[in-house]
Amino acid sequence: LCGWYQFIVLRTVSIIGAQSRPARRCDMAESGSSAEFSSSLTSSSLPPPRTRIFKIIVIGDSGVGKTCLTYRFCAGKFPEKTEATIGVDFRERLVEIDGENIKIQLWDTAGQERFRKSMVQHYYRNVHAVVFVYDITNAASFHSLPAWIEECKQHALGTEVPRILVGNKCDLQDSVQVNTDLAQQFADAHSMPLFETSAKNPNSQGDRNYGNSDHVEAIFMTVAHKLKSQKPLVLSQPPEPVVSSCWTHMSTSLQDC
Numbered sequence: 001l002c003g004w005y006q007f008i009v010l011r012t013v014s015i016i017g018a019q020s021r022p023a024r025r026c027d028m029a030e031s032g033s034s035a036e037f038s039s040s041l042t043s044s045s046l047p048p049p050r051t052r053i054f055k056i057i058v059i060g061d062s063g064v065g066k067t068c069l070t071y072r073f074c075a076g077k078f079p080e081k082t083e084a085t086i087g088v089d090f091r092e093r094l095v096e097i098d099g100e101n102i103k104i105q106l107w108d109t110a111g112q113e114r115f116r117k118s119m120v121q122h123y124y125r126n127v128h129a130v131v132f133v134y135d136i137t138n139a140a141s142f143h144s145l146p147a148w149i150e151e152c153k154q155h156a157l158g159t160e161v162p163r164i165l166v167g168n169k170c171d172l173q174d175s176v177q178v179n180t181d182l183a184q185q186f187a188d189a190h191s192m193p194l195f196e197t198s199a200k201n202p203n204s205q206g207d208r209n210y211g212n213s214d215h216v217e218a219i220f221m222t223v224a225h226k227l228k229s230q231k232p233l234v235l236s237q238p239p240e241p242v243v244s245s246c247w248t249h250m251s252t253s254l255q256d257c
């Protein structure tokens with residue numbers, strides 16, 4: 001509890017001095033099911049027995065859409081308005097995979113350096129998967145990716161931790177600055193599957209890699225499936241194979257899975 005308390009204090013302190021992009025959380029009142037994805041700070045929200053929690057951190061430059069993507073997955077819709085995240089926000093959703101209850105806990109981290117430095121060591125603890133996000137309409141956010149990867153490395157995140165790359169804002173096809181081929185080369189070079197999607201309109205035509213489905217949903221569920229296959233519930237059982245062919249080929253088409 002000490003860590004959470006410390007976070008709240010740090011978060012409050014870091015609000016003071018904010019200058020450029022005003023910071024506040026997305027409007028949770030917009031959701032009809034806020035209890036499902038709000039922060040887990042009280043003992044009453046502790047998971048029931050045998051519910052595994054998968055901690056997935058979402059990182060990338062400020063403004064790429066991390067809050068919108070995590071909100072989209074946990075609340076089921078695009079938030080009406082968001083402002084810069086301070087420290088980290090938590091959203092979670094309970095899903096059932098092959099008859100097992102899994103809590104997918106998304107850590108939506110601040111993209112702005114001034115809002116992250118006090119928290120950074122907390123959210124890299126016990127991470128099960130990492131989602132790197134860039135904005136396809138912002139080349140700088142793509143060129144920042146090596147720095148985000150390096151930060152993971154510096155916090156001892158091994159290559160055994162699954163990583164995925166998400167190019168967001170595919171609904172803005174007239175403003176594309178990062179083409180798919182370039183992103184794919186980067187993803188291949190770092191052994192990550194690539195997804196291009198839109199938190200705003202995940203079924204948009206711009207979401208060209210995929211068919212008519214909710215891709216934000218599919219992206220996080222695919223990560224959860226991957227983690228479930230890696231982490232058997234009964235730890236004394238022999239481990240399952242770590243890499244599935246589906247995972248390695250997601251970069252070209254989610255539908256192939």
Ligand SMILES: Nc1nc2c(ncn2[C@@H]2O[C@H](COP(=O)(O)OP(=O)(O)OP(=O)(O)O)[C@@H](O)[C@H]2O)c(=O)[nH]1
Pocket residue numbers: 060061062063064065066067068069082083084085086109110111112168169170171172197198199200201
């Ligand atoms: N058109 C479009 N806009 C988006 C999309 N996703 C996010 N946005 C917008 O991009 C802006 C930034 O989104 P956020 O989700 O707050 O970005 P963030 O990465 O969480 O930013 P930080 O909290 O500062 O790290 C907001 O104005 C969103 O409405 C998208 O898929 N399409």
